[in-house]
Amino acid sequence: MPRSRSGFFARVLIAVVLAGPGIVRADLPEIIDRVKPSVVVVGTHQLTRSPPFVMRGTGFAVGDGRLVATNHHVIQAAIDEAGGERLVVVARVTGSTMQQRAARIVAVDNVHDLALLRIDGPALPVLSLDEADAVREGQSVAFTGFPIGAVLGLSPVTHRGIISAITPIAVPAANARQINARVVQQIRSGAFDIYQLDATAYPGNSGGPLFELNHGQVIGLLNMVFVKESKESMLSKPSGISFAIPVRFLRELIARGASP
Template identity: 30%
Template sequence: MYNDEKNLYHYTYRRDGSETPEQAPVVETAYREAETSAPKRRKSGRAGAKIAALALSCALLGGAAGAGVMWGVSSHGSATSMNVSGRPASSVAVKTVDGKTALSDAELYAANVNSVVSINTTGTSGTNIFGQQVETASAGSGFILTSDGYIATNRHVIADANSVKVTLYNGDTYDATVIGSDKDYDIAVLKIDATGLQEVTLGDSSTLNVGDHVLAVGNPLGELTFSMSGGMVSSVNRAINVDGTPFNMIQTDASINPGNSGGPLFNQYGEVVGIVSAKYSSYSSESVEGLGFAIPMNDVLAMIQDIMTNGYVTNKPYLGITQGTLTAQMAAQYRYDITQGVFVYSVEKGSAADKAGLKMGDVIVKVDDTDIAASEDLVAVKKSYSAGDTSTFTIYRDGTTQTVSVTWGSVPAEQMTDSSADQQQTQQNQQQNNGYYGGSMEDLFNYFFNGGFGGQSGQRSQGQGTAA
């Protein structure tokens, strides 16, 4: 073990770490052993040895001054050494994010860590075999939008939570209120009762290029709080599907782990250009590495501001149909000439689709210049519009294709609660999965023998679909 005596390090084989009285410092011992092992020489020889030793000492001192501190070890009479740097620790100056000055990684962390928060939630999930509710807990990340306590994160971080707590870098913990969220974009806004907080600087995600350096700060695993990981932009405008919902993402090889969700993705200037949202650890039974994703800030900034003001996204486009993907089996059953598109199961009365003349049984195959092959395509293209925008829909009806002009409506306020949105998004029916439409026999009779689903507008079918 090592003992410290007057800042000299020695080594002893004794278990208690003690040394014999005659044991000298290691460096000195090395030289002493060399001296005592040499044969006796004449006086003139000893004088020459002293001169040589003095010269060697000067050389060693000069080397130590140039390279740091020299540490010696004696082994069987021979001396070995290691160079240990004497460079003092450097301090990191906290710089202001101005969008013009590129920051080092250490500078970026120092400038922004006080704007990152750790989020911990508790909730319940069903009951156990004893009929008791099962308590759940999860952790995520977020970042401060305003000095008076508005915080951005992912919706999936706080979904179904009974309580949400936010912890700042200085250790202060607050109860948070969920102002609002949006499932289609996986965003949420929280509010804590605090003032004088350090907010982030939001950047322009459209300026990112593949190869740009980016950094993520968050709460990986719910325990390694305020950790930073770095990487590059692997792809921009990457379309991925998360639990059936299509997203436009920034792809990065920065390490992303559970608990990082909702945290900021910074560019090299210290600006937030994305919200860390997802990662792939496996794909098609293959293990993968370096696949992390963040929601581009430009895609959701206006919606975040809308949630802060109104509690939900007021200009979110809404079509007013229950939709599902047309399969080849369905096409054969209904005698359609096409095998892909979005099948319209029902149309809400008074909705944008109803006003445009869409009917149950129509198949949407194109929106403006975008081909629609599956339900996910329609959900994805909808994100590029706002309420009030007008689009040209190409639909298949009665064996022919035709176009209709659709002015996108806005989501009704009563449907903006999570429970209502989830109910519309997750309508399930196993019969439809097998290619069978689950409507009534009367509907099928009217469709095949009377030329359509007359009078059914505004009624929701039992087939699988997602409200648009």
């Protein structure tokens, strides 16, 4: 065998060995096929209202498949329980068939604008959460959700981009009563890092998964309200910049509040 060809096969063998037997990479279309069944619409339902269902944001299944992660601001507005309004998620069961599930709030992280919901019914396919915390600027990513609410229809949409910056922020409390010692300490200590993206997201994307493109693991949650208002409060016109909360804060919330 010529030396050039033997050298080529040697490099291929080394690459395979370094990749390891347990690592399986997938193309973006395959990753999207895996992600979409886990992504849900978060909203409220009220029979006496027209339309009965009102979307508030995006979420995705984690844990045991009956936990849904989203942004806290997505579910923060008051619900008229006396008038029959209920918190629900809408999940895609098969093809274009959508199913509404009752939901309840089980855990909230005000500082990082995160919430966990527990839903009724069978478990949904779950997304894997990245545990390496090795996100880098310039890394290719994608996110799936429901931009601009139900205006474009309840079909999950995927956008692709890169991590354009990792930058510090302090997510503001909704009102003065929510400012506690922990929030003040975070603001004084430089708050926490978030991911700035070069792909355009919309308020309906809030709470949706941001995932890396090698294996489809979730590295963050889109946040298009609290974070964006904080980072761009001095701008007279909104920009196309999008932001995401790192997934490590979601892992911590699940560990604290994922009881049945």
